[in-house]
Amino acid sequence: MPRLSSTHATSPFIWCAGIICAIISIAVIIGGIVIFVGYMVIHPRVPIISVEYAHLDLLKYDIVGVMQTQLTIVIRAENDNAKAPALFDKTNFKLSYEGKIIAYLKQDEFVVAKEKSVFSHYVVQSSPIPLSTQMKQAIDYAIKQDVIVFELKGGSKARWRVGPVGSVKFECNLSCELRSGTDWLTPPRGFPWLACEQGSDPALYQVNPSPT
Structure with missing residues (x-):
């Protein structure tokens, strides 16, 4: 018997959503690193x-x-x-x-x-x-x-x-x-x-x- 194979490609919308989520995640990580490094450089005392x-x-x-x-x-x-x-x-x-x-x-x-x-x-x-x-x-x-x-x-x-x-x-x-x-x-x-x-x-x- 012939086998049925899926020919459905991933929706471009899903690809775009995935790329956007990845970019946001990277931006959040970079922002956190910048804040942490800045805090360590300033090394503040509490007001x-x-x-x-x-x-x-x-x-x-x-x-x-x-x-x-x-x-x-x-x-x-x-x-x-x-x-x-x-x-x-x-x-x-x-x-x-x-x-x-x-x-x-x-x-x-x-x-x-x-x-x-x-x-x-x-x-x-x-x-x-x-x-x-x-x-x-x-x-x-x-x-x-x-x-x-x-x-x-x-x-x-x-x-x-x-x-x-x-x-x-x-x-x-x-x-x-x-x-x-x-x-x-x-x-x-x-x-x-x-x-x-x-x-x-x-x-x-x-x-x-x-x-x-």
Whole structure:
């Protein structure tokens, strides 16, 4: 018996699709190699967000249970990379006391040059804050202990350009406790102090009070 043989040729459309997929795959591989080589050449250090300075300018608390406060906070954005500037975007922080948000700190997109730092100054003034029973107890205790603690949390998104085709992105998060004495007649005594930077457990940052 005669055997049947297939005479169907591969469709030109399939050949074109295969060639296009091969070209895309090669382009992706080459792009990845370029980004990797660029990253290794630059060998960057991770951008850093930290509290450079904090100052308790005002603290008022009356018997009704209403608190007003004002703090000056300086945030430092540091770029130790010697070969590429860093772009910081979506910079947002929340300042709170006993879980109650006092203020939001925001900043527009900005660039930090190679091996440079940018300092952002915030003067945070709260509206009169009615305190809950728990917060009243907390501030009464703080006054007795001569120390009040505010929480600062937030961060920024940073990125570098790596070569002409790619970028490296970083998430810079910050979580701090800002501490200050409540007795304006004497400076804070014996409070722990650590530089408050990203990438670690909540740190303690001492705030210098000003006399009234």
